[in-house]
Amino acid sequence: xxxxxxxxxxxxxxxxxxxxxxxxxxxxxxxxxxxxxxxxxxxxxxxxxxxxxxxxxxxxxxxxxxxxxxxxxxxxxxxxxxxxxxxxxxxxxxxxxxxxxxxxxxxxxxxxxxxxxxxxxxxxxxxxxxxxxxxxxxxxxxxxxxxxxxxxxxxxxxxxxxxxxxxxxxxxxxxxxxxxxxxxxxxxxxxxxxxxxxxxxxxxxxxxxxxxxxxxxxxxxxxxxxxxxxxxxxxxxxxxxxxxxxxxxxxxxxxxxxxxxxxxxxxxxxxxxxxxxxxxxxxxxxxxxxxxxxxxxxxxxxxxxxxxxxxxxxxxxxxxxxxxxxxxxxxxxxxxxxxxxxxxxxxxxxxxxxxxxxxxxxxxxxxxxxxxxxxxxxxxxxxxxxxxxxxxxxxx
Numbered sequence: 534x535x536x537x538x539x540x541x542x543x544x545x546x547x548x549x550x551x552x553x554x555x556x557x558x559x560x561x562x563x564x565x566x567x568x569x570x571x572x573x574x575x576x577x578x579x580x581x582x583x584x585x586x587x588x589x590x591x592x593x594x595x596x597x598x599x600x601x602x603x604x605x606x607x608x609x610x611x612x613x614x615x616x617x618x619x620x621x622x623x624x625x626x627x628x629x630x631x632x633x634x635x636x637x638x639x640x641x642x643x644x645x646x647x648x649x650x651x652x653x654x655x656x657x658x659x660x661x662x663x664x665x666x667x668x669x670x671x672x673x674x675x676x677x678x679x680x681x682x683x684x685x686x687x688x689x690x691x692x693x694x695x696x697x698x699x700x701x702x703x704x705x706x707x708x709x710x711x712x713x714x715x716x717x718x719x720x721x722x723x724x725x726x727x728x729x730x731x732x733x734x735x736x737x738x739x740x741x742x743x744x745x746x747x748x749x750x751x752x753x754x755x756x757x758x759x760x761x762x763x764x765x766x767x768x769x770x771x772x773x774x775x776x777x778x779x780x781x782x783x784x785x786x787x788x789x790x791x792x793x794x795x796x797x798x799x800x801x802x803x804x805x806x807x808x809x810x811x812x813x814x815x816x817x818x819x820x821x822x823x824x825x826x827x828x829x830x831x832x833x834x835x836x837x838x839x840x841x842x843x844x845x846x847x848x849x850x851x852x853x854x855x856x857x858x859x860x861x862x863x864x865x866x867x868x869x870x871x872x873x874x875x876x877x878x879x880x881x882x883x884x885x886x887x888x889x890x891x892x893x894x895x896x897x898x899x900x901x902x903x904x905x906x907x908x909x910x911x912x913x914x915x916x917x918x919x920x921x922x923x924x925x926x927x928x929x
Contacts (some may be wrong), residue, residue, distance in 0.1 A: 535563045536860060539622050539631040541793070543568030543596045544576070545845040546637030546821035552926035553604050553853035558860065561642055567624060570723025572596060572663075573921060577842055578914050579666040580699045580878065583673055583782075584707055589663055592914075596860045596924055606871045612638070612792040616773045623792075628732050633856050636819040637849065638790040639720040640692070646786050649763030653831060655778035656765050657781040673704070674758065680716035681779020682695050684768060686723040690800075694723065694731045697784055698743070700877050706748045706880025720753040720776060722768070722783070724834040730752050733873065734829050736888045736898040745878070759834045771898050787837055789823060798825050807854040808865040816859075818852040821845035829892045831897055842917075844871045844891065850926070870896075876910040883907035 538554060540547045543566050551566050573591040580879040581587040598864035599917045600607045610626035615634065622629040642661055644651025649709045658669040672845050676683065690712030701721050708714040725731065728747065747754055759771040760783070768783075788794075789801020796811060797803045804812055804823035809824070811817040822845070826838045830881060840848075851868030858865055869892035877884040920926075 536632040537627050537630055538562050538564045538633045538635070538636060538856065540564065540566045540635045541568075542637035542821070542823075543570055543573055543607075544637065544639055544821070545842045546639075546823075546849045547635070548573050548596070548599065548735035548921060549636050549846050549849035549926050550637060550818075550820060550853045551600065552603070552921075553850055554923050555603055555605055555924075556854060556927055557740065557853060557857040560604075561860070563606070564604075564610055566596065566600055567608045567610060567612050568596060568851075569611040570596070571609060573599065574663045575918055576661070577696075577910075577913055579660045579663065580703055582663075582666045583660060583669045583700065584703050592798040593663065594918060599921060599924065612790075615796060615817075617796065617817060620816070628804075630919055632816065633859075634798070634817045635822060635849075635852060635856075636793050636794040636817065636823050637821050638793060640787040640822045641790050641801070643690070643786040643788040646761060647760050647897070649765075650688065650760065650783065650785055655669045655866070656763050657768075657783045659782060659784055660700070661693065661784070667668050668905070669782055674780075676717065676780045677711065677713065679779070680713055681739065682718045682720070682777050683778055684720045684722050684778045684783070685782035686721050686755075687700065687725070687836075688786055689724040689834050690837060691724060691743075692732060693839045694725065694734065694782055694786040694877050695841075695877060696835075697721070697782065698731075700782060701747070701752055702750070702877070705752060705782075710739050713852075714751075714834060717779075718753070719751075720755060721747060722755045722758055722760075722776065724759060724832075724836050725756050726832045726836075727756055730832075730836070731875075731886075732828065732836045732911075733888055733891055734893050736886060736895070737900045739886065739900060742884070742900060742902075757833055787822070793823065797823075802826075807867040808855045809848055810855070811866055812867070820848035820852050820857065823837065824848065838892070839873070841873050841875065843874045847871055853926075868898075876913065878907055878910060883910060886908070898900065
């Protein structure tokens with residue numbers, strides 16, 4: 534009888550692990566991907582969608598076309614719970630039994646933890662989903678028609694900072710190109726202890742780099758701040774400060790997804806060993822943002838460690854390898870040190886940031902700048918979408 538493998542999530546982690554398991558195990562297993570989204574979206578390019586340089590169609594792939602043509606089942610529904618004793622996933626569409634489970638759910642964007650935060654029930658925007666990025670694009674167009682202050686950055690307990698640095702640079706560039714920059718003050722507001730920290734304790738001279746580049750563009754920096762609440766036109770900070778805005782895009786606090794939170798830590802993130810297995814349930818694996826990962830050192834305002842698409846793919850390949858090894862009665866292999874690569878678009882230039890491993894002390898750290906980085910980012914977008922469209926999970 535075929536072993537049943539259920540994968541929760543259809544983004545970088547879920548799609549990679551499903552395709553890699555299919556490549557390794559073929560007809561020996563039955564693979565089912567559970568996703569409430571119909572499409573895979575290349576999330577790193579969503580800031581370009583906000584500024585109008587990309588469309589949703591260009592950044593998306595229908596999951597059904599990618600998966601079902603390779604014999605992988607797709608259940609388009611939301612998971613509602615996991616019963617590890619019974620080895621089953623509960624979902625809005627019914628119950629799915631499993632022999633192995635891979636949690637690749639990404640985060641729950643916990644906007645409800647800060648009053649007035651978020652695009653659904655609040656007054657701020659973000660770029661962590663296609664739907665939210667499209668709302669941000671509409672809000673950006675309103676600022677172009679009616680200029681006013683822009684605030685970009687991340688709240689306490691956020692775990693992804695790069696997109697908001699990109700947006701600060703990109704919006705500055707677009708405003709100057711339209712000769713509107715003098716009408717739109719830009720503030721970078723963040724829970725990071727200093728600019729360029731990015732949840733990874735910075736790298737090389739990232740603090741000085743960001744400070745100098747923001748100074749050259751007249752972008753105000755406010756770090757080591759926590760958001761107390763948001764009104765329709767003003768952000769209130771803990772300690773009494775407040776900031777007016779016409780447009781605010783803030784990364785919200787991250788939590789684990791409710792469906793799997795009982796398997797996780799107090800914030801709902803899933804603990805794993807070096808093989809990406811749950812310590813108490815060795816047939817449950819987790820990859821990507823769903824994984825619990827502690828910062829090197831605590832910060833005055835809590836920040837999370839980012840798990841980029843590159844890091845998530847590394848985890849997914851390791852998890853798939855170890856599921857295949859377990860089926861073949863072979864020992865698991867450690868996933869090794871994670872490496873982060875960030876290509877930061879800056880409008881008229883771009884920066885490459887590389888840290889190996891992601892947290893210090895590091896074997897290697899790179900910070901380089903040039904227009905070639907922007908072309909490399911464009912090339913990566915095209916290559917990754919082509920790779921996923923053709924099911925080549927094993928390519929770099």
